[in-house]
Amino acid sequence: MTADLDPQGAGSLLVRAMRGEPVAHRPVWFMRQAGRSLPEYRALRSAGGLLELCHDPALAAEVTMQPVRRHGVDAAILFSDIVFPLHAIGVGVEIRPGVGPVLDEPVRTRADLERLRPFEPDADAPELAEAVRLVRADLSVPVIGFAGAPFTVASYLVEGGPSKMQARTRALMLADPALWTALCERLADHAVTSLTAQVQAGAAAVQLFDSWAGSLSAERYEAQVLPVMRTLVERLRPLGVPVVSFALGGGHLLELLAAAGADVVGVDWRTPLSQARTRLGASVALQGNLDPAACLAGWEVARASADAVLADAPEHGHVFNLGHGVFPETDPGILTALVAHVHERTASPPIPAGAHVS
Amino acid sequence: MTADLDPQGAGSLLVRAMRGEPVAHRPVWFMRQAGRSLPEYRALRSAGGLLELCHDPALAAEVTMQPVRRHGVDAAILFSDIVFPLHAIGVGVEIRPGVGPVLDEPVRTRADLERLRPFEPDADAPELAEAVRLVRADLSVPVIGFAGAPFTVASYLVEGGPSKMQARTRALMLADPALWTALCERLADHAVTSLTAQVQAGAAAVQLFDSWAGSLSAERYEAQVLPVMRTLVERLRPLGVPVVSFALGGGHLLELLAAAGADVVGVDWRTPLSQARTRLGASVALQGNLDPAACLAGWEVARASADAVLADAPEHGHVFNLGHGVFPETDPGILTALVAHVHERTASPPIPAGAHVS
Numbered sequence: 001m002t003a004d005l006d007p008q009g010a011g012s013l014l015v016r017a018m019r020g021e022p023v024a025h026r027p028v029w030f031m032r033q034a035g036r037s038l039p040e041y042r043a044l045r046s047a048g049g050l051l052e053l054c055h056d057p058a059l060a061a062e063v064t065m066q067p068v069r070r071h072g073v074d075a076a077i078l079f080s081d082i083v084f085p086l087h088a089i090g091v092g093v094e095i096r097p098g099v100g101p102v103l104d105e106p107v108r109t110r111a112d113l114e115r116l117r118p119f120e121p122d123a124d125a126p127e128l129a130e131a132v133r134l135v136r137a138d139l140s141v142p143v144i145g146f147a148g149a150p151f152t153v154a155s156y157l158v159e160g161g162p163s164k165m166q167a168r169t170r171a172l173m174l175a176d177p178a179l180w181t182a183l184c185e186r187l188a189d190h191a192v193t194s195l196t197a198q199v200q201a202g203a204a205a206v207q208l209f210d211s212w213a214g215s216l217s218a219e220r221y222e223a224q225v226l227p228v229m230r231t232l233v234e235r236l237r238p239l240g241v242p243v244v245s246f247a248l249g250g251g252h253l254l255e256l257l258a259a260a261g262a263d264v265v266g267v268d269w270r271t272p273l274s275q276a277r278t279r280l281g282a283s284v285a286l287q288g289n290l291d292p293a294a295c296l297a298g299w300e301v302a303r304a305s306a307d308a309v310l311a312d313a314p315e316h317g318h319v320f321n322l323g324h325g326v327f328p329e330t331d332p333g334i335l336t337a338l339v340a341h342v343h344e345r346t347a348s349p350p351i352p353a354g355a356h357v358s
Numbered sequence: 359m360t361a362d363l364d365p366q367g368a369g370s371l372l373v374r375a376m377r378g379e380p381v382a383h384r385p386v387w388f389m390r391q392a393g394r395s396l397p398e399y400r401a402l403r404s405a406g407g408l409l410e411l412c413h414d415p416a417l418a419a420e421v422t423m424q425p426v427r428r429h430g431v432d433a434a435i436l437f438s439d440i441v442f443p444l445h446a447i448g449v450g451v452e453i454r455p456g457v458g459p460v461l462d463e464p465v466r467t468r469a470d471l472e473r474l475r476p477f478e479p480d481a482d483a484p485e486l487a488e489a490v491r492l493v494r495a496d497l498s499v500p501v502i503g504f505a506g507a508p509f510t511v512a513s514y515l516v517e518g519g520p521s522k523m524q525a526r527t528r529a530l531m532l533a534d535p536a537l538w539t540a541l542c543e544r545l546a547d548h549a550v551t552s553l554t555a556q557v558q559a560g561a562a563a564v565q566l567f568d569s570w571a572g573s574l575s576a577e578r579y580e581a582q583v584l585p586v587m588r589t590l591v592e593r594l595r596p597l598g599v600p601v602v603s604f605a606l607g608g609g610h611l612l613e614l615l616a617a618a619g620a621d622v623v624g625v626d627w628r629t630p631l632s633q634a635r636t637r638l639g640a641s642v643a644l645q646g647n648l649d650p651a652a653c654l655a656g657w658e659v660a661r662a663s664a665d666a667v668l669a670d671a672p673e674h675g676h677v678f679n680l681g682h683g684v685f686p687e688t689d690p691g692i693l694t695a696l697v698a699h700v701h702e703r704t705a706s707p708p709i710p711a712g713a714h715v716s
Binding site (some may be wrong): 165166167168169170171172175176214215216217218219220249251267270271272292293294296298299301305311324327329332 | 410523524525526527528529530532533572573575576578588607609610627628629630649650651653654655656659663682685687
């Protein structure tokens with residue numbers, strides 16, 4: 001299948017940029033582009049809880065598509081939560097507004113681990129694939145599959161909810177490395193089965209969110225996370241789609257995210273893209289890294305900050321994104337304008353600086 | 359005055375190590391060594407709020423001395439809070455248990471800024487110096503003066519309280535750089551007057567806590583924090599004591615902390631001390647960097663982790679500490695044992711590995 005024949009897959013701007021191929025303009029999407037920054041989402045969410053929404057394929061698809069319709073981004077990402085597979089296998093967990101995922105009981109022992117059975121999307125949550133199919137049928141841009149990476153999901157299980165520092169998690173890793181590995185392997189299984197279902201339903205790329213891995217030293221990550229990540233990525237390889245790996249505050253871990261086999265490394269706003277390119281080489285694509293706070297500071301600041309990102313980014317192998325998720329208080333108009341601006345500024349042949357249309 | 363004549367000042371193990379001089383054994387103290395990890399503190403705290411405690415010189419001194427008596431650490435650090443000067447000048451702020459400092463009204467405009475008058479310790483809070491004098495009179499180890507660095511104090515003011523990401527703060531920096539600088543300069547004044555009072559009362563070193571500066575890119579820090587930090591450190595220079603600068607998650611900022619003039623850079627657990635030494639050179643001393651989570655994982659893990667820190671640390675110019683504050687749930691017995699262990703392992707002549715006494 002050639003590029004032109006598969007505009008929601010290998011032929012999309014997104015996947016071509018992720019493969020390091022030349023593209024007509026830089027693809028753009030925003031982490032957390034769906035959700036609380038959009039009034040149409042808030043209207044719809046008043047109906048019920050976040051995990052309930054994820055379990056309703058029509059609602060999940062609708063929320064996934066809202067930012068694509070509004071902003072004109074170059075990819076949808078399945079609206080979900082990293083604890084979705086846990087919820088789907090019956091683990092007691094809820095998303096508390098303003099807090100995050102809270103577990104009924106933390107997982108800290110071998111016995112606790114037994115509660116984490118495998119996640120079988122066909123049986124446990126067919127709505128996952130159904131939502132991807134609905135989005136694919138309705139949009140002309142690719143869909144990115146969504147999963148939490150084992151360290152971050154494990155941290156919620158061990159802490160019992162969000163934590164500032166993942167202290168108990170790091171303590172468990174040190175105190176009982178065998179239990180830690182067993183826990184991560186089980187969660188890696190969940191990510192593999194979840195992403196496999198999403199790709200089989202039409203997702204063109206997948207992203208592993210490792211939000212809290214930045215709390216680990218590189219030495220600890222290499223010893224106790226990298227092996228399970230490497231196996232996880234290997235198991236995704238036969239799906240034939242690019243794998244994106246992102247760790248907030250993970251500037252010191254970029255080489256290890258790449259070493260796990262990621263095709264694309266998400267870069268937060270604290271690591272210059274030019275530095276990431278130097279460290280990782282041109283065989284790894286980069287995604288990022290506008291400071292989402294710049295989108296709270298008015299259009300002029302947002303535009304100038306986006307231009308600085310583009311000036312620092314590699315010409316090939318770059319997907320424009322934020323360096324972290326959209327803040328809920330973001331004016332969605334700024335995001336819409338950013339998409340148009342990045343498209344214009346990176347159009348091939350590029351429009352010179354100072355001559356942009358808007 | 360020679361070293362031997364000033365065991366609470368320039369002759370102390372602490373200050374000598376901070377100056378890069380040879381010492382009989384590695385000095386040890388722990389960030390947040392006073393406070394909730396100690397039962398004697400919890401007993402005393404039941405009396406009232408944290409800021410009220412800081413305003414009572416006898417209580418503040420007592421709490422400051424508790425960990426020195428219990429653990430045998432080589433320094434006391436004045437028990438305080440980074441919002442103490444704000445509270446002392448009448449800004450509405452309270453420390454909510456489990457949350458942190460919460461402001462009655464955030465500071466986001468020029469008009470808000472007018473509420474931040476200078477902090478004059480002699481008039482506003484003579485108990486600050488009095489607490490230092492009481493500690494000095496009662497102990498034989500040096501006292502470290504305590505202050506928040508402008509970025510972090512500003513972030514509480516701008517956000518109105520603790521925040522995960524300091525998003526509004528970063529947005530304000532970008533949207534109104536002049537207001538940002540004015541705010542930081544006022545807070546730098548507070549730090550200077552507060553630390554000057556503490557040193558004049560006998561503190562032998564001072565530490566600037568920049569807990570949230572790690573949320574900035576190096577570029578942003580250099581442009582909008584470094585200038586004010588540089589001036590701040592210059593103004594402390596005549597006091598003649600070492601200045602320690604610490605930024606949690608600031609591995610990407612170490613060069614900039616040193617560029618501001620810090621004599622000692624605090625290193626969190628995510629940056630190896632050997633890497634910090636290579637990057638900063640031997641003219642800057644290092645403080646750190648045991649992962650405080652290792653102290654939650656039992657004695658064997660804590661000891662092995664401390665040994666790994668010592669193996670990675672420079673022989674001269676190193677103060678043993680955690681890479682972040684003591685977690686409240688830490689068994690204080692582990693901390694006491696760590697102090698003895700580090701002292702033994704670094705005693706001059708050093709005891710060979712595998713032959714330690716305990």
